[in-house]
Structure formats: structure tokens, C-alpha cells
Amino acid sequence: MAAKWIEALTGSLEQKKQYKNAKARIEALNEPHRSAANAMHRYLLHYGGVTDGDTLVQMFVDLADLWERAAIDGTPVSDIVGDDPVDFAETFAQSYGGARWIDKERTRLIEAMEGAKKKENRS
Template sequence: MSILTKMIGDKRRWREYKARVRRLPDNYRTAVEAIEHYVMYFGPTDGDSVMSMFEDLADRFEKAAADGTPIDGIVGEDPVAYADAFLQNYQSGGWVTRQRAKLTKKIALAAHAG
């Protein structure tokens, strides 16, 4: 199993998502691809959660494109803050969440030892 398959899960869902993104107007597609690249590093690591996250991202941008909402009307003035807020909905399986849990557990153990 390739790392991409492990990360995204069902290849069919991934291909469908990518087709949706390709159908977006160029500027919306560029924005989605930039957010996609960013969240790949910080988002969930199980395939179903990753795909749900990307499908939700496509939903948001498809709706915005249909409504004529400008990109900055979606992401605001700070695209990093937008991406981080978006990610918070999907953090249960993410690397950052697991590392935070490990740190909390280790500190608790250290605090109660000795």
C-alpha cells in the first residue's frame, strides 16, 4: 500500500475530489490547492478523515464560486488562520493532536512521579 493510498484511503474518492477541484474557476482552484497543500502537513492522517476534510473544502469553494463570493470573502485576511480554523474540525486523527496528547500524558506522568 502506498503512503498516498494509506493517507487518502479510497482512490475513487480522491479522484472524484480532484475532478471537483479541477472544475472550479482558476482562482478558486489555486486557493483550494494551496489550502490542500498546507493541510496535508497538519491535518488528520487516516484516509476517511482526510477525504472528508477535502470533500468539505471542495463543498465550501464550489458554493462560494456559485455564489460569486470572492476568495478573500472565504478565507478572510489571513489564509493561515482560515486553514488552521478549518483544520480544527478534523484534528482528532492528526499528527499534531497525537503529539499534544503524548506531551500532556508524559508531563502528567512526570508531575506525579517521584
């Protein structure tokens, strides 16, 4: 019963375990794959904006899978990310869809502008 109460405040404990496991897998990689995976992980935390815990955890598990496979196969970092690592990371994040924090703000902006337009038309 206490676990449900704690999870209500902090989120899923299972998701936290999965996330920590994925992060540990990244930390276990050899260079240069570890540096590349950590850089992409950091960027996805800032850019991704995913609000759903399941989606976020899956994205980071898949990130660990990607870089582990590249390290095992000896695939160079440049063959993974290409010439534009930002585009690669953003495309990777966008493939997960789902709600993002910016979606709520976009909706609020649109509603505020529509409300302002209506007030303007009444004048």
C-alpha cells in the same frame, strides 16, 4: 479477496477514489478559485495532520464543495477566507476533530516527562 489484501497495505480504495474525485473537482474550477482551493488543499495536507482516512477524505470533499459553491455564486476569494487565510484554513481543519499525528507525540512527551520526574524524585 485480493482487494482486501491490497487495502490492508494501502488503505481504502474507495477513499482514494473519493479523494481523487475531490482533487479533480478543485482542478476543474476557474481562476482565482482554483488557485485558492489548491493553496488551501496544500496547507491542509501539511497542517491538518489528520490520521483517520474517512475524516481526511470528508475534509477534502467539503473543501471542494466550498470552492465550487463560491465559484458558482461568484463569491470573491477574500469573502471566503477573510483577512487571515491561515486562520481560516486552520479553523476549517479543526472543525473536523479526530486524531491527529501530533496527538501521539504529545502523549509520548507527557509520559516521558512524567517518567523523568519520577526518576528525579527517587534521587
